[in-house]
Amino acid sequence: MTVDVDSEAYWPADADDVDEAVVANWFVREGGRVDAGDTLCEIQIEKVSVDVDAPESGTLAERVVPESGEFRRGDVLGRIESA
């Protein structure tokens, strides 16, 4: 089953007035294994960094937003193929 990593779920409450962000770092390669709760990537909303934890265990099937890539609130950051 494929699970979307939804940026909405990680949006900080004090950034409600902001709608775009950037992926600062990915910590797992495409095809890499992750456990639920592992830090998948780091997003930056204005100057605030937020760690994105894997919502499911499995394999990172796709980095939908690349490193340094911009995205909007609610965009899918990546997809996990759950085990």
Added chain:
Amino acid sequence: MSERATDPGTGDADRELTMSRAMVDAVAAEMRADDEVFYVGEDVQDYGGIFDSTEGLLDEFDRDRVMDVPISETAYVGAAVGAAQAGMRPIAEIMFADFVGVCLDQVYNQMAKNTYMSGGAVNVPMVLTTAVGGEYNDAAQHSQTLYGLFSHLPGMKVVVPSTAYDAKGLMHAAVRDDDPVVYMFHKRLMGIGWMPAPEGPKTPVPDEEYAIPLGEADVKREGEDVTVVTLGLHVHRAMQAAEQLADGGVDTEVIDLRSLVPFDTETVLESVEKTGKLVVVDEDYQSFGVTGEVVARVAERAPDSLEAVERVALPDVPIPFSRPLEKEVNPQVDDIVAAVESVE
């Protein structure tokens, strides 16, 4: 204070870390293992270090072990020296290496010499961390690397990691060392969102602890034609240059020094004895610095092997604020390619 400072994940090879996270991983492990280890500096507490060098430590440790201090480097570096002499293992951070001037007495007369001056009655097992490097328009007082300044003064060990893997291993070794170690981390390698890193510093980092012995250079790329010796950010530029040169049929060996004191003369010599040609690349000033030292070590020991030599470093000028001018003085990939081609 129950949450761990870093999330090491499963620790398998699929996990990659930025250099800053790898540093924190090692610092947190050392603090967990030994109550005498603590971190002190400016903006290292709630801010997590302006280059993320302590990001997350406060999630796990109390404020008396991750200490913010007033802006007096003399006072807190001096306090760290005293704590070290009394048996603790402090890690003190000078926010920018450029600021060492205001506390130079504490660094080179006290930290570096107290073991010797006391006849071995005390030693100074501390780590002095500091951020180095430029090319983000921070001008002449916030952009220097100063590798040569720290390495010139006897009594301190000096390390310069270029990857996350090395950052963790060198930090473990630095904290465990019974002598003062200066740990110089390059801002552009840390993986900070607002200062993108080049390809290369983010590497797989094992969850378990490991120490990289101080004084061991790393041959990043084997080659037959020309030896490039470098460190820090310029390891990645040299690797890029080597890829370009390979397309033109030039086989470049790239050595990452990793540690300036102690210095791995053997690895450099072995390489130059093979290639005969030496290019030294450094982000520090050219005169009286790393490039001259590397060339001298080779010239003293293997003059017959040395057919050609070239230095690529910052010219002896203050680092410009202007973007194009700063880029002009800081060695770029093209400058390394040109230097290798000139000796080849």
